[in-house]
Amino acid sequence: MQAQFGELTASGLYCPRCRQAQPVRERLLLILPDGEMHEYVCRRCGSSLGQRTVTGPAVRPPAMNGAQPTGGMTGRRRGHG
Ligand SMILES: [Zn+2]
Numbered sequence: 001m002q003a004q005f006g007e008l009t010a011s012g013l014y015c016p017r018c019r020q021a022q023p024v025r026e027r028l029l030l031i032l033p034d035g036e037m038h039e040y041v042c043r044r045c046g047s048s049l050g051q052r053t054v055t056g057p058a059v060r061p062p063a064m065n066g067a068q069p070t071g072g073m074t075g076r077r078r079g080h081g
Helices: none
Strands: 013-015 020-022 024-032 035-042 048-055
Touching: 013 035, 013 048, 024 048
Parallel strands: none
Antiparallel strands: 013 020, 024 035, 035 048
């Protein structure tokens, strides 16, 4: 069995509605605090075929003076109480 996927780029995605790969267009879906979310829409029927999150340049908070502890990775935030 040989499954050849070829080049699945943003210019062509499989559309379940059209039952075949269709050219898509990318549109801005929403803007995130750390990037943008784009959506791939079928050019033929307009179905949403997927999303892509584009992370912009790393923005750091302006108030940042002082030594940061190494490996400061806070996963979850605990409530005060
Ligand atoms: Zn379609």
